[in-house]
Amino acid sequence: MKTTIAEVGKYVGKEVIIGAWLANKRSSGKIAFLQLRDGTGFIQGVVVKAEVAEDMFKLAKSITQETSIYVTGIVREDERSPFGYELGVTNIQVIAESVDYPITPKEHGTEFLMDHRHLWLRSKRQHAVMKIRNEIIRATYEFFNKEGFVKVDPPILTGSAPEGTSELFHTKYFDEDAYLSQSGQLYMEAAAMALGKVFSFGPTFRAEKSKTRRHLIEFWMIEPEMAFYEFEDNLKVQEDYVSYIVQNVLKNCSLELNTLGRDTSKLEKITAPYPRITYDEALEFLHKKGFSDITWGDDFGAPHETAIAEAYEKPVFITHYPTSLKPFYMQPDPNREDVVLCADLIAPEGYGEIIGGSERIHDTALLKQRLDEHKLDPEAYKWYVELRQYGSVPHSGFGLGLERTVAWISGVEHVRETIPFPRLLNRLYP
Ligand code: 4AD
Ligand code: MG
Numbered sequence: 001m002k003t004t005i006a007e008v009g010k011y012v013g014k015e016v017i018i019g020a021w022l023a024n025k026r027s028s029g030k031i032a033f034l035q036l037r038d039g040t041g042f043i044q045g046v047v048v049k050a051e052v053a054e055d056m057f058k059l060a061k062s063i064t065q066e067t068s069i070y071v072t073g074i075v076r077e078d079e080r081s082p083f084g085y086e087l088g089v090t091n092i093q094v095i096a097e098s099v100d101y102p103i104t105p106k107e108h109g110t111e112f113l114m115d116h117r118h119l120w121l122r123s124k125r126q127h128a129v130m131k132i133r134n135e136i137i138r139a140t141y142e143f144f145n146k147e148g149f150v151k152v153d154p155p156i157l158t159g160s161a162p163e164g165t166s167e168l169f170h171t172k173y174f175d176e177d178a179y180l181s182q183s184g185q186l187y188m189e190a191a192a193m194a195l196g197k198v199f200s201f202g203p204t205f206r207a208e209k210s211k212t213r214r215h216l217i218e219f220w221m222i223e224p225e226m227a228f229y230e231f232e233d234n235l236k237v238q239e240d241y242v243s244y245i246v247q248n249v250l251k252n253c254s255l256e257l258n259t260l261g262r263d264t265s266k267l268e269k270i271t272a273p274y275p276r277i278t279y280d281e282a283l284e285f286l287h288k289k290g291f292s293d294i295t296w297g298d299d300f301g302a303p304h305e306t307a308i309a310e311a312y313e314k315p316v317f318i319t320h321y322p323t324s325l326k327p328f329y330m331q332p333d334p335n336r337e338d339v340v341l342c343a344d345l346i347a348p349e350g351y352g353e354i355i356g357g358s359e360r361i362h363d364t365a366l367l368k369q370r371l372d373e374h375k376l377d378p379e380a381y382k383w384y385v386e387l388r389q390y391g392s393v394p395h396s397g398f399g400l401g402l403e404r405t406v407a408w409i410s411g412v413e414h415v416r417e418t419i420p421f422p423r424l425l426n427r428l429y430p
Contacts, residue, residue, distance in 0.1 A: 006040035008085050011075045015090065018043075021098075022067050023124070024105055025060075032060040034089065036071060041255075042124055044078070045071055045087040052090060059092055065105075066098035066122070082258050117421060118430045128256035129417055132249055133406045137201070139248035140222055143241055144199045149224060152191040152198045154184030160380045162186050163327055167206045180205035183399055186329075186384050188225035189360060192395055193387055199224040201402075211425045212302065213414040214352045216403055218423035225397030231331075231341040231359045234396035235317055238345055238355055239272040242315060242400070246270040249409050262411040266349065269313050276317040279339065282308055297322050306350040315354070317343040328374040329367070331359040331394075343398075351408035357398025364388040 002017045003010075023042065024035035034045035047060040063069070073087035102116055103123065113120045120126055144151070159176070161168055162183045169180040184200045191198040200223045208215060224237060246267050249257070257264055277285070282304075286294055289307050294300075300308075300318070309316060320339040323332060330340035342358035361367045367388055371381055378385075406418035416422040421430065 004040040005036070005038045005043045008043065008075045008087070012077055012085070013075065015072060015074050016087075017070055017072050018087070019095070020069055020071055021122070022063050022065055022069065023122075024065065025063065027061050032057070034060065034063070034071075036087070037122070037124075037127070041083065042127075043083060043085060043087055044081060045073055045089040047089045047092075051088075056092065059094070060089065063092070063094070064098055064101070066101040066119075068095040068098070069093060070095060082255060114416065114422075114427065115429070121420060124259055126417065128253075128259040129406065129410050129412060130420065131256045132253050132410050133402070133418060135249050135253050136245050136402065136406060136409065139245045140199075140201065140241075142248075143244045144197075144224065147197070147237075149197040149199045150191075150195045152188065152195065152200055153202060154181065154187035154191075154200050154223075156181045156203065158187075160186060160384070161376075162329065163206075164374075165376075167208050169205045169207050182206050183221065184223050185225065185397060185399065188223050188397060189384070189395065190387055192225040192227045192397070193391075193393070196228075197224070197226045209425060213407075214302065214404055216415050216419065216422055216424065219415075219419065220402040222400045222402060223397060225395065227393050227395045229359075229396040230394050231319075231343075231396060234357055234359065234398060235274075235276070235319075235343055236272075238317075238343075238357065238398055238400075239274045239315075242274075242345070242354075242405075243270055243272045245405070246409060257410075260410055260412065262409075266313070267409065270315070270348075274314045274317055274345070275312050276319055276343070277308070278320045279318060279322065280320070282318050285311070297324060299325050302352055305346050305352050309346045309348050309350060309352075313348060315348060316346050318346060319343040326358070328370040328376065329358075329360050331361050332366075345398075345400075347404065347408040349408065349411075351404060353401075354404045354408065355398050355400045357396065359394065359396040362388055362392040362394050364392065 018038055020036040020038040022034055023037045026033050030049045032047040036043050036045050047057060049057045070093040071089055072091035073089040076086050076088055078086040103119055157173060157178050158181050159178060162185045171178050182204055188198055188200055203218055204221045205218050250267055286304055320333060321342055323338055323340050326340050326342055330342050333339045333341055344353045345355035347354045367385055403415040403418040407415050
């Protein structure tokens with residue numbers, strides 16, 4: 001029976017055929033242990049000299065790393081392996097040989113691995129991270145569909161800039177100027193006025209000269225937007241959503257979390273509600289912690305975010321930032337004009353901001369004034385203002401950065417391992 005590693009549990013005691021690659025092997029005079037992978041998982045194949053033909057055992061011992069094979073064997077339960085099964089190999093048929101595979105079981109430097117990203121993806125660790133990324137995406141669609149949201153796809157080529165103009169990738173759109181989307185938000189606001197509760201999931205681009213463990217040039221964002229939702233309603237969606245993806249990864253990716261050595265007791269605590277502190281309270285906290293250089297109106301950097309996050313076991317919302325720090329579209333606090341009704345969600349364990357969100361300005365005159373203050377071209381934002389001219393309603397939304405979220409949940413240090421082909425400062429290959 002031809003099957004996959006993920007499915008072998010259905011065939012205990014039976015003979016199966018699996019198309020696989022040899023990930024690693026170790027052998028003695030009498031026995032060879034083959035670490036096999038087929039994309040769906042990893043399994044150990046055991047070849048016993050006394051049980052197979054002589055040339056079969058010779059082949060098992062000489063087969064090279066990443067050679068592709070059809071392997072035939074009997075599925076056995078194996079309590080010692082986290083996977084729970086192994087294969088008693090009876091036959092191997094080589095499909096294509098692999099010669100001098102560059103990524104050997106020894107340690108390699110990061111730059112070397114990044115240059116071989118197209119092959120590095122095959123490793124057990126990278127496989128685990130990609131499976132967790134996939135589970136987060138799956139749970140995202142499940143959550144928002146369950147909650148009555150409609151998926152809407154905003155354009156990638158745009159003529160306007162939601163997050164400020166300094167980080168835009170410029171391109172020509174025939175004779176016009178265009179930019180790669182840095183956020184679908186403005187379009188999602190239009191969609192929310194048509195469909196009520198909407199979410200998007202797509203690539204976004206930031207020409208940021210940042211070289212940190214949290215920054216990618218191209219990253220994927222999930223952007224929900226909800227008509228008639230005010231500031232507090234928005235936070236509730238966020239904490240329910242983030243908890244939902246964490247709990248689903250715990251439930252459906254235990255093998256992968258184990259492969260990564262993730263401390264799952266930390267993830268088990270991630271349930272709604274999450275703590276909230278205002279920017280002012282956060283500033284006071286930082287001063288007490290000895291960050292004396294930072295004053296009201298300054299943005300928080302990674303060390304500040306990490307210090308705040310360390311005070312909590314759950315993600316923490318930092319709310320009501322100074323208006324001057326945030327984009328033009330955020331609704332000012334009606335009780336205090338110098339702060340906006342926004343929140344950043346800071347992940348635990350030093351992973352930084354995973355969500356930025358806010359209530360949006362729904363007053364036409366105020367929006368026009370803010371566009372003017374930010375020196376944005378009124379022609380490019382004409383359509384966005386019109387959303388307020390025809391039955392404006394309070395509305396809110398947020399953007400969750402997928403890669404930072406994958407990094408946090410997987411427990412991997414750097415976002416470069418959380419996307420198949422990372423686009424980083426100075427890296428467009430492979
Ligand atoms: O805080 P940001 O810039 O917010 C927005 O773009 C809003 N328009 C979203 C919205 O309200 N619809 O980005 C949102 C999130 C951040 O919290 C972070 O997780 C991620 O996107 N992010 C990045 N991830 C990787 N690399 C970068 N360079 C990132 N910039 C932002
Ligand atoms: Mg932000």
